[in-house]
Amino acid sequence: MHDIHFRPLTVDDVAEMSHIEHLSFSRPTSKEAYTNELVNNDRAFYYGLFDGEQLIAFGGYWLILDEGHVINIAVHPAYRRQGYGELLMRQVIVACMAQGAKKMTLEVRKHNTPAQYLYQKLGFIKSGIRPKYYDDPKDDAVIMWLDMLKMPSEGAE
Numbered sequence: 001m002h003d004i005h006f007r008p009l010t011v012d013d014v015a016e017m018s019h020i021e022h023l024s025f026s027r028p029t030s031k032e033a034y035t036n037e038l039v040n041n042d043r044a045f046y047y048g049l050f051d052g053e054q055l056i057a058f059g060g061y062w063l064i065l066d067e068g069h070v071i072n073i074a075v076h077p078a079y080r081r082q083g084y085g086e087l088l089m090r091q092v093i094v095a096c097m098a099q100g101a102k103k104m105t106l107e108v109r110k111h112n113t114p115a116q117y118l119y120q121k122l123g124f125i126k127s128g129i130r131p132k133y134y135d136d137p138k139d140d141a142v143i144m145w146l147d148m149l150k151m152p153s154e155g156a157e
Ligand SMILES: CC(C)(COP(=O)(O)OP(=O)(O)OC[C@H]1O[C@@H](n2cnc3c(N)ncnc32)[C@H](O)[C@@H]1OP(=O)(O)O)[C@@H](O)C(=O)NCCC(=O)NCCS
Pocket: 024, 025, 072, 073, 074, 075, 076, 079, 080, 081, 082, 083, 084, 085, 086, 087, 107, 108, 109, 112, 113, 114, 115, 117, 118, 119, 121
């Protein structure tokens, strides 16, 4: 039985964020970098999905004027393909909109099909390529944008 809830992350969550990060990326962001984000960057906002006490997914963005720039999203491998990445992103988008954002953008590896399908499902549209943006392995970045003003509202006819 799962007990899923969503809340903002704090420095107390960095160890668990780092655990998921290392399970998810070839070049994981360090604990120090996440600590710095959460303590010193007042434009950075990170949220997590918890199953009881356990962090199972997290994501964050920088709010720059009226744009949310997605920094990261990752789901613990044991919890993937169960709708949690989508649930997390939907909650992150709502949180970002509530802070006044009108658009969100992100970069994703050209060969990261799961993430691209997730973002497309949420309404993100491909708008460009940054060639050879990533290392380990070398890959292009696909730039995607979500226009929140064009999103269907809940309960709309
Ligand atoms: C990308 C990621 C966050 C998806 O999380 P998830 O919880 O497994 O995704 P969900 O179960 O919520 O799936 C939502 C949608 O994403 C897409 N999707 C997710 N995994 C997929 C896969 N393996 N293949 C194809 N599409 C996939 C589908 O469109 C899916 O909708 P559907 O179930 O109606 O087909 C997860 O695979 C992950 O953490 N990957 C490693 C980290 C990463 O790449 N982060 C993105 C950095 S830009």
